[in-house]
Amino acid sequence: MSAISQFWRTGPRRDPNTIAYIVLIVVGALAPIFLQLFLGGTATFWLTVFADMGVYILLAIGLNVVVGFAGLLDLGYAAFFAIGAYTYAFLASEHGIVTPLHEAFHVPFWIVLLVAMFVAASFGLILGAPTLRLRGDYLAIVTLGFGEIVPRVFKNASVWTSGANGVSALDIPALPVWIQGPWSGDPFAIVQDFKILAPLAYYVIMFVLLILCVILVRNLHSSRLGRAWMAVREDEVAAAAMGVNTVATKLYAFAIGAAFSGFAGTYYAAKLSLVSPENFGFSVSITILVMVVLGGMGNIAGVIIGSTVIYSVIFIFLPQLPDYATSFVQSVGLSGLTQSSGDYPGIGEFISRLKFLVFGLILVVVMLLRPQGLLPSRQREQELQKGVHEDTTIVDVTAETA
Amino acid sequence: MTATTTAPAPLLEVGGIDVFYGRVQALRGVTLTVSSGEIVALIGSNGAGKTTTLRTISGLMHPTGGRIVFDGRDITNTKAHEIVRFGICQSPEGRRLFPRMIVLDNLMMGTYARRDLSHVDRDVARVYELFPRLKEREKQLAGTLSGGEQQMLAIGRALMAHPKLLMLDEPSLGLAPILVETIFRVCVEINQQGTPILLVEQNATKALEIAHRAYVLETGNVVQHGTGKELLASPDVQRAYLGM
Ligand SMILES: Nc1ncnc2c1ncn2[C@@H]1O[C@H](COP(=O)(O)OP(=O)(O)OP(=O)(O)O)[C@@H](O)[C@H]1O
Numbered sequence: 001m002s003a004i005s006q007f008w009r010t011g012p013r014r015d016p017n018t019i020a021y022i023v024l025i026v027v028g029a030l031a032p033i034f035l036q037l038f039l040g041g042t043a044t045f046w047l048t049v050f051a052d053m054g055v056y057i058l059l060a061i062g063l064n065v066v067v068g069f070a071g072l073l074d075l076g077y078a079a080f081f082a083i084g085a086y087t088y089a090f091l092a093s094e095h096g097i098v099t100p101l102h103e104a105f106h107v108p109f110w111i112v113l114l115v116a117m118f119v120a121a122s123f124g125l126i127l128g129a130p131t132l133r134l135r136g137d138y139l140a141i142v143t144l145g146f147g148e149i150v151p152r153v154f155k156n157a158s159v160w161t162s163g164a165n166g167v168s169a170l171d172i173p174a175l176p177v178w179i180q181g182p183w184s185g186d187p188f189a190i191v192q193d194f195k196i197l198a199p200l201a202y203y204v205i206m207f208v209l210l211i212l213c214v215i216l217v218r219n220l221h222s223s224r225l226g227r228a229w230m231a232v233r234e235d236e237v238a239a240a241a242m243g244v245n246t247v248a249t250k251l252y253a254f255a256i257g258a259a260f261s262g263f264a265g266t267y268y269a270a271k272l273s274l275v276s277p278e279n280f281g282f283s284v285s286i287t288i289l290v291m292v293v294l295g296g297m298g299n300i301a302g303v304i305i306g307s308t309v310i311y312s313v314i315f316i317f318l319p320q321l322p323d324y325a326t327s328f329v330q331s332v333g334l335s336g337l338t339q340s341s342g343d344y345p346g347i348g349e350f351i352s353r354l355k356f357l358v359f360g361l362i363l364v365v366v367m368l369l370r371p372q373g374l375l376p377s378r379q380r381e382q383e384l385q386k387g388v389h390e391d392t393t394i395v396d397v398t399a400e401t402a
Numbered sequence: 403m404t405a406t407t408t409a410p411a412p413l414l415e416v417g418g419i420d421v422f423y424g425r426v427q428a429l430r431g432v433t434l435t436v437s438s439g440e441i442v443a444l445i446g447s448n449g450a451g452k453t454t455t456l457r458t459i460s461g462l463m464h465p466t467g468g469r470i471v472f473d474g475r476d477i478t479n480t481k482a483h484e485i486v487r488f489g490i491c492q493s494p495e496g497r498r499l500f501p502r503m504i505v506l507d508n509l510m511m512g513t514y515a516r517r518d519l520s521h522v523d524r525d526v527a528r529v530y531e532l533f534p535r536l537k538e539r540e541k542q543l544a545g546t547l548s549g550g551e552q553q554m555l556a557i558g559r560a561l562m563a564h565p566k567l568l569m570l571d572e573p574s575l576g577l578a579p580i581l582v583e584t585i586f587r588v589c590v591e592i593n594q595q596g597t598p599i600l601l602v603e604q605n606a607t608k609a610l611e612i613a614h615r616a617y618v619l620e621t622g623n624v625v626q627h628g629t630g631k632e633l634l635a636s637p638d639v640q641r642a643y644l645g646m
């Protein structure tokens with residue numbers, strides 16, 4: 001067990017989260033079967049929900065590269081998500097006809113997935129190249145601006161994007177004809193005429209994509225580049241002094257993070273068959289950031305758990321909260337509370353207005369109980385337990401350009 | 403002039419560099435050399451420009467005038483991460499460790515720029531031999547080490563780069579006298595094993611004792627230069643830096 005083989009060569013050290021990964025994979029693989037067994041008819045609804053949840057998990061895994069690994073605060077991550085989604089809208093629909101190009105493109109979904117990664121990564125580079133020289137807070141502001149600008153451009157460049165209406169009737173992803181299997185006909189029949197429509201098919205695709213992405217990101221993390229990210233996050237000057245090309249290292253993080261977001265955007269657009277500028281606002285960026293921080297910055301398994309929890313709270317628990325409240329007051333015999341009177345709108349509406357207060361409270365409580373995140377990375381845990389003396393020396397490296 | 407070509411060119415030649423922080427000039431035509439096998443000390447009071455000199459040689463800043471030649475190569479405007487590859491590594495002022503990495507990983511980051519990774523195990527062992535304390539703390543987060551241990555780690559990390567020139571910025575700062583002794587002993591040891599050292603020190607007596615040559619820096623100018631012994635004996639130096 002030599003130092004070198006541990007550090008640069010053999011890849012991951014024994015991951016303390018192996019169990020978490022196994023549980024996640026088993027649960028993910030068995031979920032469709034159990035849903036079918038226990039819920040029957042509504043199983044497909046839940047499969048759709050879980051596939052949508054997968055989009056956010058993908059986004060969180062990507063943002064974790066930027067924020068967790070490289071320590072760059074990106075507040076406009078949804079911009080790349082939008083870019084990925086619109087890439088699919090342009091390349092796989094009749095929409096091209098109404099643009100000045102007068103030409104519709106129908107590029108296969110699988111190819112657009114790769115193209116969108118590339119396009120989003122390129123925008124990541126374009127945004128990153130001039131701004132990554134800035135330090136923490138400034139970078140946050142610039143990315144915040146970028147996140148505001150991109151959906152606005154899609155909204156206002158209506159000649160190209162149909163503005164606020166968005167682009168609809170996107171192509172249905174299809175399996176290449178040469179991939180035949182039991183899924184194409186009976187007994188599963190989740191792919192008809194090679195078109196992917198069934199929720200189960202989307203669930204399976206997302207599950208496979210997620211596994212591939214996790215493997216990729218884990219390898220990145222333990223690679224030379226992963227070490228460089230960690231070094232830059234810890235101390236940029238020291239990293240440069242050890243031979244790390246800090247600007248390139250940060251650019252890679254930005255571009256790779258953006259690529260994930262673009263990837264997720266294409267999947268999202270294809271599944272929904274619709275893109276609209278409203279879907280990529282600031283709240284999306286913040287939600288993803290919350291998933292990363294709450295799950296345990298820097299730890300992939302933690303981020304997956306964090307995004308599952310946050311997604312469930314925001315998109316499943318909170319929307320149903322008014323109904324829960326209504327049926328609760330009815331079951332305890334206080335039906336009077338469900339009626340509106342004067343300023344009081346009835347229990348359902350009343351609770352519905354408090355939704356985000358509840359969400360905020362949940363976040364505060366979780367962060368107070370587990371400041372290191374639900375499943376923190378090893379370093380962060382030690383750091384919070386033992387307390388790290390941060391170096392107080394401040395050297396203004398921006399002065400060196402003079 | 404032809405007769406002088408017999409002496410080998412110094413490993414590092416800093417030729418009259420001017421360095422600015424914004425509009426403030428920190429170095430005014432600083433000239434110094436380091437030859438192979440040497441320990442060269444750079445002394446001077448607070449704010450004299452010692453750290454700036456090291457930062458400029460490392461490529462963390464660039465001079466507006468003058469030039470820096472290392473190992474026959476002009477590195478005046480070379481970027482920091484490339485200069486490390488050419489063989490200059492420094493233990494910077496304030497240690498600048500990676501606080502949330504363990505001791506061993508900090509050492510390994512020192513090898514980042516190395517092309518030849520075949521003897522890394524032996525090099526780690528050598529650092530642990532120089533600083534047995536680090537071995538005991540191998541798995542501890544660098545940020546939780548004591549100040550002295552952090553200083554050892556900063557030196558060890560720089561050594562892991564296998565530099566052709568090692569630069570140390572105030573390695574004895576804030577250490578107990580016994581540790582100061584250790585650090586200087588290790589400097590000599592490293593030097594005897596073949597690595598030239600450019601040493602910045604507040605502890606001028608100690609530095610001049612072990613240095614082959616030394617430069618005195620005052621408000622960005624080199625005001626004096628000679629062998630360690632000469633400067634130790636110089637009345638100006640004694641008055642200003644040795645407290646005599
Ligand atoms: N980032 C900076 N911006 C502006 N001025 C700076 C900066 N860093 C250093 N200086 C100035 O440059 C001069 C030289 O500083 P330097 O750090 O090189 O001194 P030093 O000799 O290392 O001192 P010390 O012994 O206190 O470490 C000082 O006057 C200092 O105030």
Ligand SMILES: [Mg+2]
Nearest residue numbers: 452453454495
């Ligand atoms: Mg200094």
